[in-house]
Amino acid sequence: MSGAAGAARPATARYRGRFAPSPTGPLHFGSLVAAVASYADALAAGGGWLLRIEDVDTPRTRPGAEDAIVRALSQHGFRWDGPVVRQADRTAMYEAALAHLTAQHAIYACTCTRRALESAPLAASGERVYPGTCRARGAATGTRPVHAAQRVRVGDAVVEFVDLLQGPQRQALASDVGDFVVRRADGLFAYQLAVVVDDAAQGVTTIVRGADLLSSTPRQIFLQRLLALATPDYLHVPVAINAAGEKLSKQTHAAPLPADPLPSLLAAWGFLQQPPPLAAPRTAAEFWAHATRAWSRARLPPVAMLPAPRGA
Numbered sequence: 684m685s686g687a688a689g690a691a692r693p694a695t696a697r698y699r700g701r702f703a704p705s706p707t708g709p710l711h712f713g714s715l716v717a718a719v720a721s722y723a724d725a726l727a728a729g730g731g732w733l734l735r736i737e738d739v740d741t742p743r744t745r746p747g748a749e750d751a752i753v754r755a756l757s758q759h760g761f762r763w764d765g766p767v768v769r770q771a772d773r774t775a776m777y778e779a780a781l782a783h784l785t786a787q788h789a790i791y792a793c794t795c796t797r798r799a800l801e802s803a804p805l806a807a808s809g810e811r812v813y814p815g816t817c818r819a820r821g822a823a824t825g826t827r828p829v830h831a832a833q834r835v836r837v838g839d840a841v842v843e844f845v846d847l848l849q850g851p852q853r854q855a856l857a858s859d860v861g862d863f864v865v866r867r868a869d870g871l872f873a874y875q876l877a878v879v880v881d882d883a884a885q886g887v888t889t890i891v892r893g894a895d896l897l898s899s900t901p902r903q904i905f906l907q908r909l910l911a912l913a914t915p916d917y918l919h920v921p922v923a924i925n926a927a928g929e930k931l932s933k934q935t936h937a938a939p940l941p942a943d944p945l946p947s948l949l950a951a952w953g954f955l956q957q958p959p960p961l962a963a964p965r966t967a968a969e970f971w972a973h974a975t976r977a978w979s980r981a982r983l984p985p986v987a988m989l990p991a992p993r994g995a
Contacts, residue, residue: 698730699888702761703878705737706748709939710755712947712995713893713923713931719951719974720920720983721891722761726971727978733885734763739770739777739877759944760967768885770877777872780880780910781865784835789909790865792831793817806859808898813861834862835906842901847918848983849894854901863902875902883912894919894987895930921984923954923991931991938995945970950992956982 702718704710710718725732734756738744753767784790795816803811813834837856845851854860865876882890897919907914923931931937940947944967953959958977964970
């Protein structure tokens with residue numbers, strides 16, 4: 684593996700997980716699956732669990748969405764450690780990380796428009812592989828041209844890791860992704876950089892999330908190495924898809940979670956192929972007591988996607 688090694692995590696570090704929804708609309712069954720998996724894994728490990736609102740993409744943020752998400756999680760029995768963290772409050776940390784990359788001559792300005800990249804090759808993930816058009820213009824300084832994004836140089840980096848569910852993963856960044864954006868042309872920080880900085884700052888040791896983010900993980904590990912940050916463990920659970928084969932999301936008009944939490948919790952639990960309770964729980968607290976005892980990584984289906992239950 685090329686690239687500097689990231690910082691080692693102490694062997695005695697206490698488990699700390701997190702759930703990090705974007706406030707672009709109400710929670711739906713697909714997001715609940717990821718939350719249930721993450722929370723149950725933390726509970727079973729006797730660890731901590733954090734809630735972070737990923738609102739770095741401010742144009743997509745919807746008024747009232749954060750409150751609705753927090754309310755829905757509370758109704759479904761989730762309890763998180765400490766206050767809710769918001770990316771909108773952490774800009775100084777992202778600036779510092781970007782300055783560190785700049786000092787390493789690891790980033791450069793890119794003025795390519797989306798239209799200009801329409802002919803770039805498609806990766807297996809469906810993303811465009813950046814062809815390096817602006818790389819020859821030299822390393823970025825502390826300033827950048829107006830309407831320029833900032834990309835990180837990937838060189839010949841090959842990132843390999845073992846996902847706790849999906850198994851060994853390997854990505855040659857240059858051919859599978861290309862130099863990727865860490866700050867957008869509109870000045871907003873990219874998800875890949877923000878999430879790496881946030882997870883390190885919060886001491887997250889284990890990331891349980893949907894398999895739709897599996898292809899992003901090598902980029903995040905690459906940034907962790909550049910920034911000398913510890914690499915967490917990763918576990919990517921299947922994402923729920925609708926009858927058309929689309930991931931349940933706000934964009935595919937996934938229905939908000941109903942007011943009664945138990946049917947949704949049990950449906951998410953069954954989707955993850957976990958052992959059902961012997962007696963039907965009467966409250967969310969009873970459900971989570973069962974989940975703490977019964978959670979089994981070994982029973983999780985090692986696939987990227989599964990059909991959502993009817994009505995989800």
